[in-house]
Amino acid sequence: MSQGFELTVLGTGSASPTLRRNPSAQVLNVRNHLYLIDCAEGTQIALRKNKIKFQQIEHVFISHLHGDHYLGLQGLLSTFSLLGRSKELHIYSPRGLKEIIDMHFSISQSQSNFPIHFHEIDKMNDSLLLENDHLKVFALTLKHRIPTFGFLFKEKKKARHINGPLVKELKIPYYAFEQLKKGEDYINKENDEVYSFEKLTFPEDPSYSYAYCSDTAYLPGLSEQIKEVDILYHETTFMQKDEALAKKTFHSTCIEAALIAKKANAKMLLMGHYSSRYLNEESMLEECKSVFENSHLTQDGDIIKLS
């Protein structure tokens, strides 16, 4: 498990599972909290293969209800129950998923052993889906054939690090540490002496952000919503020569994904959701790099870690 900010890409294919690629699923680990993003068929096996302690998943984000983004969820929920889960699970998705899951439970005369909270994402609602001690998660309205949302994970500002030897030497009381870590000065009320947090602490670790954008047609305005993002995963289903097909199916080309990364001033672009028609991935990578240098192909099982 990671103390940092770690993305595991479980599936990088589109449409159908193949022997080489699962369809979409990813796990984001933020300080040992696991967030599952999309859950195609085969996700639970991919979680096992990648040795992810999947009972620790607390939140599941489903971008849209095409089969290659959610068909593994029912089986995963069932496995959670069989393994004795009692911890609640939050599922965020466009309208319809609850009805699908409920129908399965009803027809199979089974039920979940743990509470499942469904959160319906709607573009008319507040885009803030989740806020906890560590991060905020926002919905991004994408443009696909059915209602589809991306997800922006933004870590909150972290605590500064106490300068241990110095606070000891100056006899700063322990109860003052929290405010110092937050960036507030400490005032000794007995003598009104002010101790600057900048002196008594080291700077906090950086806070990272991750945007997941799949599936979507080219959507120039998207870059505004993900400005300065550290990691951008943007679908690159097609190459530029198949731009017409991308338009028709509401997917993006490599060049378009790279344009979004460039306009957003993202630090890094992760590619994925490749059409199985392309055997030479390097050509796809070259297309992205021609617009945005820090582009990377992803493969099933890849881990991207910031710390």
Place this chain on the structure above:
Amino acid sequence: MSQGFELTVLGTGSASPTLRRNPSAQVLNVRNHLYLIDCAEGTQIALRKNKIKFQQIEHVFISHLHGDHYLGLQGLLSTFSLLGRSKELHIYSPRGLKEIIDMHFSISQSQSNFPIHFHEIDKMNDSLLLENDHLKVFALTLKHRIPTFGFLFKEKKKARHINGPLVKELKIPYYAFEQLKKGEDYINKENDEVYSFEKLTFPEDPSYSYAYCSDTAYLPGLSEQIKEVDILYHETTFMQKDEALAKKTFHSTCIEAALIAKKANAKMLLMGHYSSRYLNEESMLEECKSVFENSHLTQDGDIIKLS
């Protein structure tokens, strides 16, 4: 592809997929006609791994609507469409599957590119589900927590083989071959001479039968419905020491499966649907063999061929 009678076991686990076992799915190949039996999550990948030309599947039989027996079907249907299938597909299952599939198509705003015919299995109806040139398929009423059916595949009597040199020598006309192959004598109407089919043909190849019985509690009467079956697959979820658990969950023990095989005078028992609690499969096999000698463990990917 096989000209014979060939069973490929795609999944031998129960409940949840693991790195070692998929849940239930099998393909029966009878003279190049493919019948899919159950379709757990991961079946389409297992079909690819086993190099089965899965677009040739014409009929799908789903025993019951617990997730470990059907959750791979939606993805498989979607892949059929994506690969351009136009050939119709027949799906046989207890009530509810059509509603589940329809809901997915509705919510994902997608549809099948090929005709799907749903056949609802009901124990009040005729047990004959399908009859074609090669075989008949019957439903077997099992005893599980929800409506569940096994399937009995019975090859029809095959054609006898023409004795080529002899029919040539005796100048038997070509149009008489079909009746001879069926076991009818040929009469030369010009001189009323009778040619015995037994003389002009060699005996037909044997006709085989296969019974799939999963999931089910011990059901002694089942043996009557599958008398003399060539291959019996009967779930062996539990060992005898866990008989109480088998009863509680409406599953069978190894001993119980073997008793069914023995009473039915089956030629061979295939074991499967193992609970993941047992690491030593040999002990399970020993239990079966103590009652029915010709018992066999199955593993994912096993092929059982009669010809």
